[in-house]
Amino acid sequence: MSAPATDTPADSLSTTSANPSTLPEGWLEVTSMDLDAQGVARRADGKVVFIDGALPTELVSARTGRRKNNWEQAQLTEIHRESSLRVRPLCPHFGLHEGACGGCKMQHLDAGAQVAVKQRVLEDNLWHLGKVRPENILRPIEGPAWRYRWRARLSVRHVAKKGTVLVGFHERKSRYIADMQTCKILPAHVDALLMPLRALIGAMDARDTCPQIELACGDRVTALVLRHLQPLSSADIARLRAFAAEHGVQWWLQPKGPDTVHLLDEGGEPLAYDLPDFGITMPFRPTDFTQVNPHINRVLVSRALRLLDVRRDERVIDWFCGLGNFTLPLATQAREVLGIEGSEALVARARANFEQNQASAGVDKRLAATNFVARNLFEMTPELLMADGSADKWLVDPPREGAFALAKALADIHQARIGAADAAPLPAGSDGWAPPARIVYVSCNPATLARDAGLLVHQAGYRCTAAGVVNMFPHTAHVESMAVFERT
Incomplete structure (x- = not known):
């Protein structure tokens, strides 16, 4: 660190x-x-x-x-x-002692105070890095402080000298795996699997060549992705199937890179989560990006759309749309939606998710016309931005790197239109393009949000009307947040 x-x-x-x-x-x-x-x-x-x-x-x-x-x-x-x-930490593996788990950093601080720390971090970053003060502070989005982590990457190691297998997070500031026998941030049924998983791996022929188990919980299915460096024996396959039958999990195998992930046995209920406020079901693969905390995600999507205040006659663009976590709910409210994402594979799955939800929607609940395109959003220019057409509202949900190129392109257009001395000329045919009246920006990094907010407010003609934190990761120092920008 x-x-x-x-x-x-x-x-x-x-x-x-x-x-x-x-x-x-x-x-x-x-x-x-x-x-x-x-x-x-x-x-x-x-x-x-x-x-x-x-x-x-x-x-x-x-x-x-x-x-x-x-x-x-x-x-x-x-x-x-x-x-x-x-406060007294709930987890026996948290602390400063030798071998302590490094998965959490703030269990010794009252949960409400953790949120206050994150809110101050957000406000300080906005001001000191972006020179932006929100006009209003949104109430923090909070949820369960325990049993919230429905996605996790658990490291695995067979320690021959100790005659045991370790399955869990790394120790604090260490490459070693913590000797975790319980984990209070994992769902209870997954917490109960930690020791059985250790026993399973210890009994396998491939105990020395399985470095990782990735967890992905849907609303009805728990998936485990086993990374294995060598082909599994028929005996090991049988052991995995027996474990799945006993514990009600779904095994996926990953022999090489993420694109090699596949179900051990086809069939069964698909992995998916619901957004009940919008009547949306989101199928996903266990290695796809989805939010770690489903309780917070539902509230996050609902608040983002409420703040965006989309009307039936409006066109909306969802930048960094991923699987369509915001895009599909937006399609229940808008006239037209465009989802833009950097990954072709994610675009294909977002499109399939839209088609599945459209097919299952009732006649009176048909989704708006929605399209998905793949675009490198880290190389955005005014010309590329305008090529996607005007939109009344934007939803922006970038990775930790933020949306600098997108904000910069918007700022360059504004500077050119107000006749700034050093502004580059706009591309031909740009007169009919209009910037969005409102932007809701969902961030997982307060520093890059602050940087982009500075561009939007000081160079692109926006006000920051509201901002607040989203406590997606209780007991960690990770700060998620949301900000709203309005055209001046």
Whole structure:
């Protein structure tokens, strides 16, 4: 884990601090928390110390493990004044002890306070990186703090010296796999599979050549993708089938890359999740990108569409549409929808999902005309943007890299139209193209959202009317969020 070079407001949740020189020798007062859920303190000489396990307002002692010129990284050794927001972690594998699981970083902090930290991170990033202040702060989207992780990539290792198999997440700051016997963020029925999976792999001929099991839960099916480096024996195939029958799971096999993933046995109910507010069912493959937290995803989609406020006479573009998580619900409200995604394979599956839902829709619930296209959205230009036609509203849901090229193209068009001195000329035939009146931007990285928001507000002619966090990953430092932009 890399510590930031400086303790900036964009990185932390600040609190009132005492003068470090008045504290007993070796004591540190934690005044904030950074994006890696480390407590942040300052020594009397002004040097910043990032402390694993410490919380804001606490007085602590810590053991330094890494030193740089203007910061140190340390680990909590003693608490002299405890935060009122510190709680007892539910999981026995969480903590600073040797072999602790690295899947969560914030179980020691009250769940409500975790959301407050993430909200401050979002607001600070928007201001310090994008010079944007939302006109309104949206109420955080929250859901169950436990049993929420319906997707996970579990590492597998046969440890011959110990005569056991490990299945789980990696240890904190380590390439080793934690000796997990339970996991409170996985669904209860998957948590109960951890020890049986260890026994299964331990009994297989391929115990040394199966490095990973990927979990994907649908609303009615639990899929397990076994990565295997060598062909499986008939005896191992029989063991997998017996395990599936006993535990009610669906095995998929991955002999090489993601494109080689296939069902062990064809048939059975397909893997899918529902969006009941819109009457949509979304089939997916276990290696497709879907949201980790289905409870939050349902609320996220509903709020995004409510904020977008699509009318029956409007055309909408869903950028980075993936499988159609937002596109298909949009098609229940708009006149026309265009979904744009970088992956040809995902476009094909989104199109199939649309056709399946259209076929099952009642006569009075037919979806709007919807098209899907594959486009490299990281190489967007004003000319390419205009080629997809005008839309009344946009839904933007990019990966962690954000939507810089898209925002930049929109900004370049606006700058050219207002006659900015250094603006490039617009392509021929651009007079009839109109920018969207409203944009809802769903983000999984507050830094790239802030960067793109700065372009939209300061160069593309938009106001940021609202923003708020989405607690998709409780107990982690991961910040998901949503922002709304309106044409000025």
